[in-house]
Amino acid sequence: MVWHARRRLSVMEQMKRVSDANLRLLERERRFIQNASHELRTPITVAIGHAELLQRSSDPTRMAADARVVLDELMRLRRLSDRLLLLAAADDPDFLHKKPIEVEPVLVSALQRWSPTPRQWRLGTTDEAMVDADADRLALAIDALVENAVKHTTPDDWIELSVRRNHKVEITVADSGTGIERGDLDRIFERFARSDISRARDSEGLGLGLPIVKTIAEAHGGTLSVRSDVGKGTELTISLPLAVGVGEGAKGSPTPTPMPTHSG
Ligand SMILES: Nc1ncnc2c1ncn2[C@@H]1O[C@H](COP(=O)(O)OP(=O)(O)O)[C@@H](O)[C@H]1O
Numbered sequence: 001m002v003w004h005a006r007r008r009l010s011v012m013e014q015m016k017r018v019s020d021a022n023l024r025l026l027e028r029e030r031r032f033i034q035n036a037s038h039e040l041r042t043p044i045t046v047a048i049g050h051a052e053l054l055q056r057s058s059d060p061t062r063m064a065a066d067a068r069v070v071l072d073e074l075m076r077l078r079r080l081s082d083r084l085l086l087l088a089a090a091d092d093p094d095f096l097h098k099k100p101i102e103v104e105p106v107l108v109s110a111l112q113r114w115s116p117t118p119r120q121w122r123l124g125t126t127d128e129a130m131v132d133a134d135a136d137r138l139a140l141a142i143d144a145l146v147e148n149a150v151k152h153t154t155p156d157d158w159i160e161l162s163v164r165r166n167h168k169v170e171i172t173v174a175d176s177g178t179g180i181e182r183g184d185l186d187r188i189f190e191r192f193a194r195s196d197i198s199r200a201r202d203s204e205g206l207g208l209g210l211p212i213v214k215t216i217a218e219a220h221g222g223t224l225s226v227r228s229d230v231g232k233g234t235e236l237t238i239s240l241p242l243a244v245g246v247g248e249g250a251k252g253s254p255t256p257t258p259m260p261t262h263s264g
C-alpha cells in the first residue's frame, strides 16, 4: 500500500513538473509574440506618421527628410522580419546545408569585411579546424557577434577573432569594450532581451542577434557561451563539434583570465 501511495505521489510530482515546464514555455512564447508585435508596431507607426506629413507637405527639403525617415523605418522592418523568419526557419529540416569546411577562412573573410570600420582588429589563435557546417549560416553568426563587438567598442578598442581546436571547435569573438553586467549575462540570449546598458545608449538594436547566433550554433549541435567583465570586455564563443572523421589532436591554447561565465 505504502509503495503504491509513494509511486502515485512520484507520478503526480512528475506530472506537475511537466505542466510547470509547459507553462513556462507558453509564458515565453506569449512574451515573444508580445515583444515581436511591439517591435513591429513601432516602425510602422513612425513610418505612417511621416508618410502623412509627406502627403501634406510641399516643401521639397521637408519632403526629402520625411521620405528618408519612412525609408529608414521600412528598412528596420525588413531587418526585423528577416530575422524573425530566420528564427522560425530553424525548425525546418533543411535549415542547414552542411559540408566540411575549414574555419579560419571564414574568420579571415569576416575580418576583411569589417576592417574598414576603425577598430584594432586582430586575428588571434587560428588552430586548423574542420567543422561540418553551413558556411553561410556560420558566417552570419560570426557577423552578428562582430557587429555586437563593434557596437560596444570605440576605435581605440581591439576586437579579436580566433578559432581553437580541442575536443571541439571554439570560435571566439572577443573585445575590449564596455562589457556586460553580471545580472544581464543570463538574459542576453533571450529573444528581444537587450541589456539595460544598450537600451540606454542606442535604440537601433533589435535584440535578436544573439538568439540567432545561439539558434545557428545549436542547429549545428553546438553551443553559444559568454564571458564578460564590465569595463574590461566581452568574449562570445560558438562551440561546434569537430567534423566527423577528424581526430582530436588538440593544440595548446593559453589559459584566459577568468571572467563571469554563462552558457546558453
Ligand atoms: N560584445 C558585446 N559587448 C557588450 N554587450 C554586448 C555584446 N554583445 C552583446 N551584448 C549585449 O547583449 C545584448 C543582446 O545582443 P543582441 O541579441 O545582438 O541584440 P542587439 O545587438 O540588437 O541589442 C545587447 O543589447 C548588449 O547589451
Ligand SMILES: [Mg+2]
Residues within 6 Å of the ligand: 144, 147, 148, 205, 207, 208, 209, 210
Ligand atoms: Mg546585435
